[in-house]
Amino acid sequence: MKLNELPPKTLIKQAHAGVKLITEQYPDAAAILRETVTRFDVLCEVHQQTQKQRDELADDAEYLKMRFKEADLLFGKLMLAMRAAVIESEHGAGPIAGISWIFNTLHGPNEFAPEAEKNAQEYFDRESEIIDAEFSKCMDFFTSRRSKSCNGGGDAK
Known part of the structure; x- marks a missing residue:
């Protein structure tokens, strides 16, 4: 061996x-x-x-x-x-x-939707705000990564 x-x-x-x-x-x-x-x-x-x-x-x-x-x-x-x-x-x-x-x-x-909800537009607007805020955080994250990548900051995707 x-x-x-x-x-x-x-x-x-x-x-x-x-x-x-x-x-x-x-x-x-x-x-x-x-x-x-x-x-x-x-x-x-x-x-x-x-x-x-x-x-x-x-x-x-x-x-x-x-x-x-x-x-x-x-x-x-x-x-x-x-x-x-x-x-x-x-x-x-x-x-x-x-x-x-x-x-x-x-x-x-x-x-x-919860049974207590009676106004579709109000329910949609309220829930949509929460989703949009979280979606915005995702987009900020991806924008930041892309910016780092474009500025020679490593292998961000």
Whole structure:
């Protein structure tokens, strides 16, 4: 077996054993070998930790990708239902049948507005303000990243 084929832990154990063997006869060489093996051991540990962190980050990235896809698909389905409602209203069984598309879409995940809400425009305006404020934060974030990227600030996307 070649030296580069040995697992790092085996190589370190053998090197430490070698240090013990040569300590009396070659103390300076043993000290250099001991320091080298210790540094190698530390580097192996750092490498393992880095790999673990990389794997965790890759897992988190995959999770976030799937969450984004989930949100995108949900948004797409809601848009599809609204489009179908308009088609039904204009070219099908009329406005009442059209609204059933929206009603049924909201009914599935139980996303109806609270029963206490009686004024559609007021409800829409109030809830829309909250969404718009959060949307604005997202846009500010992306604008800032883009600005950093354009100004040579790294690999922002």
